Amino acid sequence: MSQLLEPFREAYRNMELLPLLTETALKKFWVEYGTETIEELEQLVEDSPSGDSKIIFAGHRGCGKSTLLAQFGRRMADKYFVVFFSISDSIEMSDVNHINILFAIAVRLMEEAEKQKIKIKPSIKEQFYKWFAKHTRTEIEESQAGVGVGFDLFKIISGKLKADATIRDEIKQEFNRKISDLIARINEIAAVVQGASQKEILVIIDDLDKIDLGVVRQVFEENVKSLFQPNIRVIFTVPISALREVRMAGTLTTETNNQIVIMPVSKLFKQGERYINNSEPISEAIAMLTDVMYKRISRDLIEPEVVKKIIIYSGGVLRELVRITNQCCRICLRLIRRKPDDLDIKINAEVLQEAITNISIDFDTRIGNADYELLQQTYQFFTPNDPKEQRFLDLLHGLYVLEYRNAKLWYDVHPIVTEILQRKGKL
Structure with missing residues (x-):
């Protein structure tokens, strides 16, 4: 040999075409870049007049956005309860819509709370478990409000949300008629997690820039008001091409109060x-x-x-x-x-x-x-x-x-x- x-x-x-998301990968391969972009994101998150600002983050595919966002999430974790996830790990990319994005936020909030062992009253946790179990057809026992079970439960729920098109369709059909119920549940979970962690919440959703432009229009133009309703800070990624469309750019500029960050190519x-x-x-x-x-x-x-x-x-x-x-x-x-x-x-x-x-x-x-x-x-x-x-x-x-x-x-x-x-x- x-x-x-x-x-x-x-x-x-x-040389795999994968972002550096783990701490090990970042330590091994991280090179300082995008400093101004990180500073711009930090300014918008830190100086927001309210705790529910929505930020749009765009850039060319492959310019290093995912790695930069992962690094940014770690940097902000001391001050904020950070929930960083890729939409492609939560939902089949061909089936992304504003409702299952919101549902994924709710799932990931609870999953991260369980992962970090945030102390939430068992009775409240059990109430959340049952709500998620009902909508994802996940069987749980009364004892599953116990310590250590929840993280595994939410991994199962996340898996079902990604793999089962029937469940995604049922969630869409139900909350399409009453989106306010889903948003209220997100706000309730966020309030409990924020109270227990003593940190304001920052959600970072990666890989939305990889969905087709037609889906981007449906999510960020036709349903942006619903998507932006939860009372938490959220960073959404979008394709750079979406910001070249006049209507789309106008909508996002208005709805985010011009909180748009574009990561340039070197x-x-x-x-x-x-x-x-x-x-x-x-x-x-x-x-x-x-x-x-x-x-x-x-x-x-x-x-x-x-x-x-x-x-x-x-x-x-x-x-x-x-x-x-x-x-x-x-x-x-x-x-x-x-x-x-x-x-x-x-x-x-x-x-x-x-x-x-x-x-x-x-x-x-x-x-x-x-x-x-x-x-x-x-x-x-x-x-x-x-x-x-x-x-x-x-x-x-x-x-x-x-x-x-x-x-x-x-x-x-x-x-x-x-x-x-x-x-x-x-x-």
Whole structure:
């Protein structure tokens, strides 16, 4: 067996496309980034004139929002009773609506209270247990108000909410007619937990930015008033493309009192400089992303100049940085099996080119002529004719187009997609 096999296996595992949610993962891989974004979130949470503010958090898929929110939740845990959860762990993503989001908040509040062993009177806990059990068809015994049983019970209830479409449909049908009853129950649970913990509540709901735009409209435009009614602080994630729609952005601005935080992509070049020969990327961004790389892969496994190339190909998006390197590790692991005696295998320019070709094919299979025109225009003018056009929003959502912010808002075509356009003679 090659001595390179295990080091590359470890790097491959480290390059999984997963956020850093556990304390162990954060300690191992965390690199300081998004400081201004964390400060902005903290200001909105801390300085809210009431305890029920609603905050919208948006950004490109893969820009590091989930990891940042997990870190933010830990940072706020000394002052607040923090409930952080991914909607994808609570509800089937194709079946998300405002009612089951609210029901998931109620479940997760109780689950976290049980996990932290918050002292709630047994009679009140039993009343909550029975209410949840009734709506999720979970059988409980009278003794389940005892210490230590509740956390397991709510794990079962969470599992049913995610896996059982019939239960989700029944919850929707019941509370669609009396949403005020569900909100009253959330407020009751929140008041009990807040009183017992002596901390105000902060709920952070991750991965709502991954739902389809049509569902986002249904949740955050058509039913936003119901969703925002509970008397607790909540941070909701939404796709960045949703904030390019005039009606949606207007609704969210009004309903949150303009409490919207957008996490920017790491800008590697100033506007237009990426296309200039021999232009140098912004050193601070390169240094931060290089740090990310070397936290996950040994320097011995990758040529230094290739690290910089991967960063530039990523467009500054953390997810893309990890995805490209993951693809490179896969190629090297195959080479190691093919040539077990070759100890010079590492991620070099040739391996990177093969990885970029593979990713290019994935990008290219999902776009057509109409998209090429939009991408050409964005490449040339740093914005399309109509940033609100649905197809452009889809390209933004799918990372074909990246949004950058400095003194002004501008767009660029993903570097790998740029090469596809060049090969096709579109640029």
